[in-house]
Amino acid sequence: MKLRVGQHAPDFTLPSHLEKDLTLHDLNGKTVVMAFFPLAWTPI
Amino acid sequence: MLPKFAGLNVQVLGISVDHVPCLKAWADSLGGITYPLLSDFWPHGKVAKKYGVLRSEGYTERAIFLLDADGIIRYIDIHDINDQPSNEVLLQEIRKITPERFLQKESLPQDETLPHGGVVMYCTQWCPDCRRARVWLKEQNIPYTEVDITTNFTAARQVRSWGNGSQITPTFDIDGKIILDFDEAALSKILLK
Known part of the structure; x- marks a missing residue:
């Protein structure tokens, strides 16, 4: 599946290193920068 | 970044x-x-x-x-x-x-000073326990000040230092007494006397 500009970002819930789960939907109202990075210990 | x-x-x-x-x-x-x-x-x-x-x-x-x-x-x-x-x-x-x-x-100047006095809740917008804490404070009619640690780096550092390196949200500063996480029992003890 390929996402395009203008589409709704698919919602998800993931655990975070800050010990709390994060649901993307909860960030509505903010600009969100999602930065996928290959693996930890590599520059983000 | x-x-x-x-x-x-x-x-x-x-x-x-x-x-x-x-x-x-x-x-x-x-x-x-x-x-x-x-x-x-x-x-x-x-x-x-x-x-x-x-x-x-x-x-x-x-x-x-x-x-x-x-x-x-x-x-x-x-x-x-x-x-x-x-x-x-x-x-x-x-x-x-x-x-x-x-x-x-x-x-706007970058305001990085931290509020003191009363109930100060250090939190993020997304953390579920912060949300629960907001609801609870509202139910108890307790006024509080919120500091979003994702935008205030002084606050984030302070929260990490209170949490011994862990960035726990919410963290409360209630007239100088620090409570880590949404600990309803601990909050009740101080706030619902």
């Missing part, structure tokens, strides 16, 4: 297929990372797959998705995996979405 985004109402999320302890160790090695690093470890790469950035090797592309306040994708950058995405390009794209924020930011 973060300080540049302060005051712009931007939430940065890092996402990788690493497991949580690994992300934690990495964040610690960097002296703590204030924005959430999300673990897409299990089911492996589920979210990355949804976004079309899971590689056949099992890890993700170096990719940026910029979402506006309604959750609409406004910019996608899938980068050479060995190359760093440019913050300047990203800032330009954010400026296109929320130009008014940039004007505000330029006219």
Whole structure:
């Protein structure tokens, strides 16, 4: 599946290193920068 | 990458297929990372797959998705995996979405002082326990001041120091008494006398 500009970002819930789960939907109202990075210990 | 985004109402999320302890160790090695690093470890790469950035090797592309306040994708950058995405390009794209924020930011001094006295709740917008805490405080009719630690770095450092290195949200400063996490019993003891 390929996402395009203008589409709704698919919602998800993931655990975070800050010990709390994060649901993307909860960030509505903010600009969100999602930065996928290959693996930890590599520059983000 | 973060300080540049302060005051712009931007939430940065890092996402990788690493497991949580690994992300934690990495964040610690960097002296703590204030924005959430999300673990897409299990089911492996589920979210990355949804976004079309899971590689056949099992890890993700170096990719940026910029979402506006309604959750609409406004910019996608899938980068050479060995190359760093440019913050300047990203800032330009954010400026296109929320130009008014940039004007505000330029006219406002960066206020990094921390409030004292009464109930001060250090939190984030997204953390579920912060949400529960807000509801609880409201139900008890307790006035409080909120500090978002994703935009106030002095606050984030302070919270980490109170939590012995852990960035626990919410953390409360109630007239100098520190309570870590939404500990209803501890809060009741102080606030519902």
